[in-house]
Amino acid sequence: MLLAGMPQPGAAADxxxxxxxxxxxxxxxxxxxxxxxxxxAWWEDRLVMLPQYPARAGGLFFVKKDALVERLRDNPAAPIIPVRWEFSDGGLAKSIPGYEGYEAIAFDGDTVYACIEARQNKRMHGWLVKGRVDRARNRIVMDPASKVHLDPPAQLPNMAFEALLVHQGKVVVFFEANGRNVNPRTQVLVFSKDLVLQERLGFPALEYRLTDVTGADGSGAFYGLNFFWTGEAELLQPAAEGPGLKPNVSATVERLVPLHFSADGIEISGPLLPFAGGMLPSNWEGAAMLEAPAEAQGQVVDPQISQHGGGGPIRGVLVITDKYPATRLGFVALP
Known part of the structure; x- marks a missing residue:
């Protein structure tokens, strides 16, 4: 049985x-x-931008939601200067063998959860940790005693647990590679808020890399960030995404995948949503929803976002790259 939103026979994946x-x-x-x-990820009205190596970056960065909404309704080209906060990991970077940085972050009130990637003896490992927001000192403090090991379902270089969210009091963790030819166990891990593994949910086979997820709404709907750089074709071994289609190994994929929690696990809930990332492939690594209600007054200058004219509602996904080809923060309006 095809999941909702999966390519139909003879149809293109996107x-x-x-x-x-x-x-x-x-x-x-x-x-x-x-x-x-x-x-x-969002913490209250602040968009949190997580560097892979917070110690090198000097901490985390925040952008106020109002600043993003103002740019979309007025002028996206107006500069935004994110604010830096201290990040204390309690020695996690030194205590985890083969530490390769932070890959995902999510908040539940003032509690913060994060995934760490590591490589030891040529094997990939993941770690789930928790911490807190120290409001008095404008910093994030992680608890090294909280760390829980995550065993990857498949061993692929530089592939571990790349995304997480908090939903209905549970911490849900996603593996990066879920393609048919590389991962025989496409599941997500569900932990309690105290990081005790409680269950494994079914997850649809999804080609390429799943690099982040947005938070889920009250109905359990959210979006995954799905990226493919053709230089990883041999590593990821993409399968065809529908009957009669050939595997894509020669075209960059930059898209959002609508997902939702169901009685059977997590399913794809609508058509895959490619976005126009630009002339060069960009390594999209982060995603977060951005929604704002309509205003009584407002004006849009940029024609690409003309659907927000007159201070109309904003609904879409913020996406961010790592260092390739540069740091890029963008917004994809949902149809």
Missing amino acids: AVAPLPLVEFHLDGLAAAASMEFSGL
Whole structure:
């Protein structure tokens, strides 16, 4: 049985025309490619930008939601300077063998959860950790005693647990490679808030890399960030995405995947949504929803976002790259 939203016989995997991407103009320290961002998440009204190596970056970065909405309704080219907060990992970077940085972040009130990637003896490992927001000192403090080992379902270089979210009091963790030819166990791990493994949910086979997920809404709907660089074709061994189709090994894929929690696990809930990322493939690593209600007054300058004219509602997904080809923060309006 085909899941809703999966390609139908004879149809292209991406039936929707590429959605435009509106790019913000980042300025200050966060604009440097050396920040190597690996995840996005919301803490209250702040968009948290997670560097893969927070110690190198000097911490985490925040952008206020109002600033993003203002740019979309006025001028996306106006500079945004993210604010840096201290990040204390309690020695996790040194205590985890083969530490290769942070890959995902999510918040539940003032509690923060994160995934860490590691490579030891040529094998990939994942770690799930928790921490807290220290409001008094404007910093994030991780608890090294909380760390839980995550065993990858498949051994692929530089592939581990790349995404997580908090839903209905549970912490849900996603593996990066879920293609038919490389991962025989496409599941997600579900933990309690105290990081005790409680169950494994079914997850649809999804080609290429799953690099982040947005938070889930009250109905359990969310979006995955799905990326493919053709230089990883041999590694990921993409399968055909529908009957009568050939495997794609020669075209970059930059798209959003609508997902939702169901009685059977997690399913694809609609058509795959490619977006126009630009002339060069960009290594999209972070995703977060952005929604804002309509205003009584407002004006849009950029024609790409004309659906927000007159201060109309905004609904889409923010996406961010790591260092390749540069630090890019963009917005994809959902149809």
